[in-house]
Amino acid sequence: MNRWLDISMPLHAEIPTWPGDTPYSFKLSWHKEQSGSVNVGQFTMSTHTGTHIDAPYHFDEHGDKVLALEVNQYAGRALVIDASHTDLVRSYLLENIEKYDVTCVLFKTLSWSDRSHFPERITAIDATIVPLLAANGIALLGVDVPSVDPLDSKTLPAHHALHKHQIAIVEGLVLDDIVPGVYEFMALPLPLQGADGSPVRAVLRAI
Template structure:
């Protein structure tokens, strides 16, 4: 049995958080206050489904791809490995070849990008699309990154999104991994059951695996 506590690796959803420049910003406000209703406060949120820590459904970049409510939730729960690739700006097959992927189907990349949820970056480390073939050979089904995208921020072709999709690898973005050590963890990053959606916010948490844990 694990005794470690869960670590929240989600971006906090705040009214001053960063978002894609052309996208809908996050907003929370009270629509009904307790002093007016006599019993409760009731709030509302407005947001893009790609703001904060979120998953991409294949429909996000492929009109024929599955939507959020069609995805297997088991993809987003289970053993994962956090890999520190913060020493490079180009993450290639050669970069990932230095690590072992034994016994895991989910990989989370801790890059050099600082985890500042209030600032949208001007540039992010690059993921070579060829890593998709490599990860698929290792049995990986989910990749998570601490960046807004697995492709360059100005990319229209989204080659890494498509390469991952072709290889059956799903995408988790905007994790907060600055204070997470490299190693093996249990991951929970469940999407909301938003019917027909192209993405969903998640509450992503990790718990460190110990030597006494069993697969």
């Protein structure tokens, strides 16, 4: 059986966050020497650190929060598409997508080359491709950058278009060494009540 490939960003003290957002931290609140039996840790982080999902509530006051999301939407057959040669993901990259019989598309942009620093520019998603994705049964879109929209966008057209067509969003994937093609994919959010997003452990397995 093919092994699962981890395509998640490791969480550590130096992981870059959105400017001004909560930094990641982890510490042991109980040491084994103190408790007599176990180590117990605690962590603090933004819900949009590293590899994560966006719930619609993140950008829509009336959108669903994490606990209301359909968990099956975050697993399925996925097509990894090479988008490393463009500065905007456009519809031509989706030519013949219907022949792959997938419910997820993951765009390998390679535009976040140094993950020790938050990027200044990224390859974003052209919101006009979203109806085409929906027409082909796509339920999830993933990217290897912190956002599906330009980092300085206030209107977030791709976020809103994906929400309108009920397509889930996963951001911050690590696709550097992944060969474009079809895989089994999983990136399950934590059951966080009231949350606008969630970290995920995203994995792929060759089919």
